[in-house]
Amino acid sequence: MNLSIGIVGLPNVGKSSLFQALTRKQVDTSNYPFATIDPNVGVVEVPDKRLTALAQTAQSARTVAAVVEFVDIAGLVSGAHKGEGLGNKFLQHIRETQSVAHVVRAFHKNDVMHVAGTISPERDIDIINTELLLKDLETAEHALARREREARSGNAEAKKAYEQLLLLKAELDAGKRPTEASFADVAKEFGLLSAKPMLYVINGKPEETKHITVLPSPHVFIDIKEELEMSALSWQEQEELGFHSQLPELIRAAYRLLGLITFFTAGEKEARAWTIIQQTNARAAGTAIHSDFEEKFIRAHIISYEDFISCGGWAGARNHGKLRVEGRDYIVKDGDVIEFKI
Ligand SMILES: Nc1nc2c(ncn2[C@@H]2O[C@H](COP(=O)(O)OP(=O)(O)OP(=O)(O)O)[C@@H](O)[C@H]2O)c(=O)[nH]1
Ligand SMILES: [Mg+2]
Incomplete structure (x- = not known):
């Protein structure tokens, strides 16, 4: 599963600095099933205190956190959808990611040029979102032109797809992001x-961000330059300096935004967090571990995280009647500790 977050924004707003701060503590990718990683792709651990507690309870030799990928994308400028500033290439990079972290410059620094000359977060947000909308409008128009004849042929399915595209185009024309569930299929296609x-x-x-009148949602506030400087230090050292990094919250927020949840495996060898999309059933969830698991799935032994900790692990939970045996259709919940029987 390739779950990635593209870092997007105008030039010189701090995207690469954020990427560097996030990936300074790169994970050892040999633990994860990733193909080659491009230099602008970084794999970052999802901070989760539950994992440490699980490992202690299960006396696991090591822990392996869940991860998400961040992709550093070059700055977009106004006109990108028409190819301005290599725009089309960068928009293609965004297309390949599942979600977007939109970096907005609120910091003032004269020697860091702003493409539009002045600091205006509201305007900048608008420029980027307009570019994305215009590119999608172009995509929708091309698709409509291609499909018009098909739709007229009387094929009900083609007609429905065409009407969906028309609705989408109207939405984009009105300057609205097509985020409703009804557009999910077109958006994906x-x-x-x-x-x-x-x-x-x-x-x-804070003194630079407090002037923003309309705050976009959802958002996080980060002083990226400070985060980058601090990222050379360990979490403990940062704490000693009284610095509270916002990066863990950013990573968690991005993870939530993608609709991702975590289940755990916990044994002597390792305690590990695995990533799945919400509403995944037990049989499909197993494929996070190995692609074989779906086919070979028999049942799953499941204990909630809270029960696992309070009962002191597998044996204790079983004795207290907290271990559930679930079949393939069980919907895995965030925090489930699972043993797959295959
Ligand atoms: N003062 C200050 N400077 C920053 C901050 N974030 C980034 N910078 C500076 O802004 C300049 C550009 O930062 P980058 O991270 O390279 O910006 P970018 O968005 O990746 O830029 P492009 O890749 O050109 O689109 C660098 O000199 C940074 O040190 C910040 O929070 N405060
Ligand atoms: Mg950059």
């Missing part, structure tokens, strides 16, 4: 940019 879940990252110090 065409890799629509503006339909991707978006997290706004407002970059600046």
Whole structure:
């Protein structure tokens, strides 16, 4: 499963700095089933305190956290959808990600040029979102032109798909992001940019961000420069300095935004967090571990995280009647500790 978050924004807003701060503590990718990683793709652990507690309870030799990928994308400019500033290439990079972290510059620094000359987070947000909308509008128009004849042929399915595209185009024309569930299929089929879940990252110090009148949602405030400087230090060292990094919250927010949840496996060898999409059944969830699991699935032994900790692990939970035996259709919940029987 390739779950990635594209870092998007105007030039010089702090995207690469954020990427560096996030990936300074790169995970050992040999633990994960990733193909080659591009230099602009970084794999980052999802901070989760439950994992440490699980490992202690299960006396696991090591822990392996869940991960998400961040992709550092070059700055977009106004006109990108028409190819301005290599725009089309960068928009293609965004298409390949599942969600977007939209970095917005609130920091003032004269020697860091702003493409539009002045600091205006509201305007910048608008420029980027307009570019994404215009690109999608172009995509929708091309698709409509291609499908018009098919739709007229009387094929009910083609007609329905065409009408869906018309609705989409109307939405985009009105300047609205097509984020409703009813557009999910079209959005997926065409890799629509503006339909991707978006997290706004407002970059600046509190005195610089407090002037923003309309805050986009959802958002996190981060002083990226400070985060980058601090990222050279360990979490403990940061704490000693009284610095509370916002990066863990950003990573968790991005994870939530993607509709992702975590289940755990816990044994002597390792305690590990695995990532699945909400509403995944037990049989499909197993494929996070190995693609074989779906076919070979027999049943799953499941204990909730809370029960696992309070009962002291597998044996204790079983004795207290907290171990459930679930079949293939069970919907896995965030925090389930699972042993797959295959
Ligand atoms: N003062 C201050 N400077 C920052 C901050 N974030 C980034 N910068 C500076 O802004 C400049 C550009 O930062 P980058 O992270 O390279 O920006 P970018 O968005 O990746 O830029 P492009 O890749 O050109 O689109 C660098 O000199 C950074 O040090 C910040 O929070 N405060
Ligand atoms: Mg950059």
